[in-house]
Amino acid sequence: MKAYIFPGQGAQFTGMGLDLYEKSPIAQDLFEKANNILGFSITDIMFEGDAEELKQTKVTQPAIFLHSVILAKVLGDDFNPEMVAGHSLGELSALVVNKVLSFEDGLKLVSKRALAMQKACEVQKSTMAAVLGLEDNVVEEVCEGVDGIVVAANYNCPGQLVISGEVDAINKACDLLKEKGARRALVLPVGGGFHSPMMEPAREELAKAIEETEFNEPICPVYQNVVAKAVTNPDEIKENLILQLTAPVKWTQCIKAMIADGGSEFVEVGPGKVLQGLMRKIDRTVTASRAELV
Structure with a gap:
């Protein structure tokens, strides 16, 4: 089975999406629509902005979402997902391409998500740390024994876990x-x-915005970060998406579940090759490639 996976924050780069805009009228139309929805020219920053401009939260998350979703739409008949998943922010890209959310609603939720996360960061200082070379259960036990808030946040691949919480506790x-x-x-x-x-x-x-948004039946299962299994019920998808902001991203578990359910060919759709790299560390027996616009 063919599985499509979508990257999260950190995959952005200067010039992202410009090739899509130049080669495809469909992409041009969607990028211009995005500028109108967001109320600023995100294309100017994506195509010509520097790394600092791209790092702004209100820009980064919509930029990665747009690159992923528009690339999937430009692929047209070549894009035939049988299962999808997205890493953190990428879950919203996955929900648009499997028809749970419209392009417009997906982009609005991504923008609201980015601004809400930025606001939460300003309420109380917090951070994240990457931990390499330990078993997950060892990291979890250490976090449980620390005073203050520190939890396992991203199960990226075996031997790579990101923890998150209060600065002193981290x-x-x-x-x-x-x-x-x-x-x-x-x-x-x-x-x-x-x-x-x-x-x-x-x-x-974000829960309020998600509750007010229409979620449709998907065309294929989405393997959600929170539960790491196939979900097709729109109400469940909605609930899991709300929980995602405070719950860990079970990426290793998602990929293993997709493989167990028949996923054999994985295609990363969006900027960068981060997920491809993680795939090789999770299971080398399946193929992992990047979607390319010919």
């Missing part, structure tokens, strides 16, 4: 994880502690 956890034998326990240059209880204000704000 620093303490990093020290303890190094003592436990972590190859690295490195604080990341991110705006806040995503996929942790620190995002509760954002979850509440």
Whole structure:
């Protein structure tokens, strides 16, 4: 079975999407529609902006979403998903391409998500750290023993787990994880502690927007970050999407579930090759490639 996977924040680069805009009238129309919906010219920043401009939360998340979704639409008949999944933000891209959300509603939710997360970061300082070279259960146990909020946030691949929470608790956890034998326990240059209880204000704000948005029957199952299994019921999809902001991204578990359900050919749709790299570390027996516009 053919599985399409969609990247999250961090995959952005200067000039992203310009090739799509130049080669496809469909892409041009969708990018212009996006500028109108967002109320600013995101295409100017995507195509010509510098790395600092692209790093703004209100830009980064819509930019990655647009690159992914528009590429999928431009592929036309070559795009035939039998299962989809997205890493964090990428889950919204997956929900548009499998017809749960319209392009317009998906973009509005991505924009609201980005702004709500930014606001939550300003309420209380928080951060994330990448932990390499330890079993997941060891990292979880260390986090549980630290005073303050620190939790497992991104199960990216075996031996690579991102933790999230309060700054002091993250620093303490990093020290303890190094003592436990972590190859690295490195604080990341991110705006806040995503996929942790620190995002509760954002979850509440986004929940209202999600509840007011129409969710349709999908054309294929979506393997959602929160439950790491196939979901097809629109009400369940909606609930899982609300929970996603404060719950961990179970990416390793999602990919393993897709493979167990017959996924054998994985295609990353969007900027970068991050998910391809993770695929090789999760299971080398399946093929992983990148969608390309010919």
